[in-house]
Structure formats: structure tokens, C-alpha cells
Amino acid sequence: NAGVMQNPRHLVRRRGQEARLRCSPMKGHSHVYWYRQLPEEGLKFMVYLQKENIIDESGMPKERFSAEFPKEGPSILRIQQVVRGDSAAYFCASSPIPPGPDQPQHFGDGTRLSIL
Amino acid sequence: AQSVTQLDSQVPVFEEAPVELRCNYSSSVSVYLFWYVQYPNQGLQLLLKYLSGSTLVKGINGFEAEFNKSQTSFHLRKPSVHISDTAEYFCAVSDPDKLIFGTGTRLQVFP
Numbered sequence: 001n002a003g004v005m006q007n008p009r010h011l012v013r014r015r016g017q018e019a020r021l022r023c024s025p026m027k028g029h030s031h032v033y034w035y036r037q038l039p040e041e042g043l044k045f046m047v048y049l050q051k052e053n054i055i056d057e058s059g060m061p062k063e064r065f066s067a068e069f070p071k072e073g074p075s076i077l078r079i080q081q082v083v084r085g086d087s088a089a090y091f092c093a094s095s096p097i098p099p100g101p102d103q104p105q106h107f108g109d110g111t112r113l114s115i116l
Numbered sequence: 117a118q119s120v121t122q123l124d125s126q127v128p129v130f131e132e133a134p135v136e137l138r139c140n141y142s143s144s145v146s147v148y149l150f151w152y153v154q155y156p157n158q159g160l161q162l163l164l165k166y167l168s169g170s171t172l173v174k175g176i177n178g179f180e181a182e183f184n185k186s187q188t189s190f191h192l193r194k195p196s197v198h199i200s201d202t203a204e205y206f207c208a209v210s211d212p213d214k215l216i217f218g219t220g221t222r223l224q225v226f227p
Contacts, residue, residue: 004159033214042122042206042217043160056213091159093215104150105215107159 004029004094004108005074012114013082021077021111025094031055032075033105034067037089049075079113087115118143118209122218130226131199137192137221139181139207148210149190151181154220155203163205166190177201197225 005024013019025032030051035043048056049069060067064082069075079086089112093105119142129135141147148167152160164175171183181192190207202225208215 006159035215035217042219043215045211045214045216048213059214093160104162104165107152107161109157109159112157 004092004106006090006092006108006111008111009109010112010114012116014116015083016081019079019082019086019113021079021090021092021113022074023077023092023094023108024074025092026096026106029094029096029106031095031097032069033093033095034075034077035091035093037091037110039088043091046077082113082115084115087113089113118145118147118211118216120207120209120216120218122207122221124221125219126222126224128224128226129197132196134195135193135197135201135223137205137207137223139190139192139218141188141190141207141209143188143209148212149181149183150208150210150215151175151179151190151192152206152208152217153177153203154206160206163192197223199225199227201225 032049034046037043045059047060047067064080066078089110091110093107095103095105121140123138150165151163154160163179164173166173166183174180179194204220204222206220207218
């Protein structure tokens with residue numbers, strides 16, 4: 001029973017390039033969350049998606065960042081024109097129904113993005 | 117807005133000693149609290165959660181936490197730690213469609 005799968009595990013980009021991070025939720029889960037962990041900090045919520053819908057993007061930077069969760073395939077977090085400050089670990093979590101106390105989010109192992 | 121404070125960024129302890137990792141929350145509504153553990157280069161794993169009912173919550177790996185409403189705290193405890201408990205520990209509150217995390221406490225267990 002596979003957990004939340006994120007790829008790549010490590011991604012290196014040069015300033016100005018695009019980064020695409022993928023997340024496949026656990027089987028049967030239709031809700032995906034993206035979090036960002038900056039060095040020496042806790043995780044910060046970015047965006048919450050259901051299939052084909054963005055439910056809450058209150059934590060997404062206003063520019064360069066976008067996320068999608070298509071009907072088929074993984075969720076994608078896309079960062080355009082990356083800058084050094086985008087270097088972080090990006091974690092995806094999934095849940096079968098909207099989270100609440102009975103359905104804690106399950107996390108993937110993250111994608112570590114490094115910007116040269 | 118809800119928030120979580122973890123006062124200790126690092127907690128060093130010797131093997132087999134007891135440990136307490138502190139967590140305080142701020143919330144104006146019913147609160148659901150969680151402790152997650154993060155081993156190096158891995159994602160977060162749920163240790164335990166408080167939903168309602170008994171204020172003492174038992175989790176995996178011998179950890180437990182106590183919900184204290186009057187002190188707005190949810191401290192994590194283990195009576196005897198192992199080397200393998202060395203990791204980062206995060207306290208979180210449900211908000212409700214996202215998790216609000218503290219900044220984490222690094223537990224370092226020495227032989």
C-alpha cells in the first residue's frame with residue numbers, strides 16, 4: 001500500500017529556470033496539500049487542492065507559483081523563474097476527505113529544491 | 117488566527133532519560149492538536165493526536181502528550197528515550213483545512 005509519492009526527491013535548478021514538483025497521493029485520497037519548509041523552520045501551508053479544484057491557496061506566493069491537481073495524474077507544484085529564496089523542502093500531504101481530526105494528513109518524503 | 121509555539125529549538129538528552137518537548141497553542145475555537153516526527157531527509161510521520169475526551173493521549177514509539185486547556189499546552193513526553201528517537205518534532209493544530217505547524221524541536225539523544 002504505497003504512501004504519498006513525491007518526485008523528484010532532489011531537484012537542482014539555476015536562477016530563472018522552472019521547477020516542477022510532482023505528488024501522487026495515497027490510493028483513494030482525493031485531497032492534496034502542499035507545504036514548504038525553509039531551512040531551520042517549520043512547515044508552512046501553501047495550497048490545498050481537490051481533483052481539478054483549488055480549495056485554499058492562501059499560502060501561495062502571489063507570483064511565479066502555481067499548483068494543479070488534474071483529473072488524471074499527479075498534483076503538480078510549478079515554480080517559474082526560480083530565485084535563490086525558493087530553495088527549500090516541499091512536502092505534499094494527502095487525505096481521503098477534508099481533514100479534520102479523524103483524517104490526519106499523510107505526508108510524502110518531500111522534494112528538496114536547490115537553486116544555484 | 118491559530119498559532120503554535122515550540123519554545124525549545126533543541127533538546128539534548130542522554131539515552132534512557134525522560135524527555136518533554138513543549139508546545140503551546142493559540143486558538144479561539146475548538147482545537148485539534150497533533151505531534152509529528154521528521155527523521156532526516158524524510159517526510160512527517162504522525163506520532164499522536166488530540167481530538168476530544170481524555171486529555172492524556174498515547175501515541176506510537178512510547179510517546180504520550182497531555183492536553184491542558186487552561187495552560188493552552190500540548191507537551192510531548194517519553195519516559196525513556198532511545199538513540200533512534202533523534203529527530204525533529206513538530207507540534208501542529210488543525211485550522212481546519214490545513215495544518216499550522218510550530219517551528220520544531222530537534223531532539224538529540226546521546227549515548
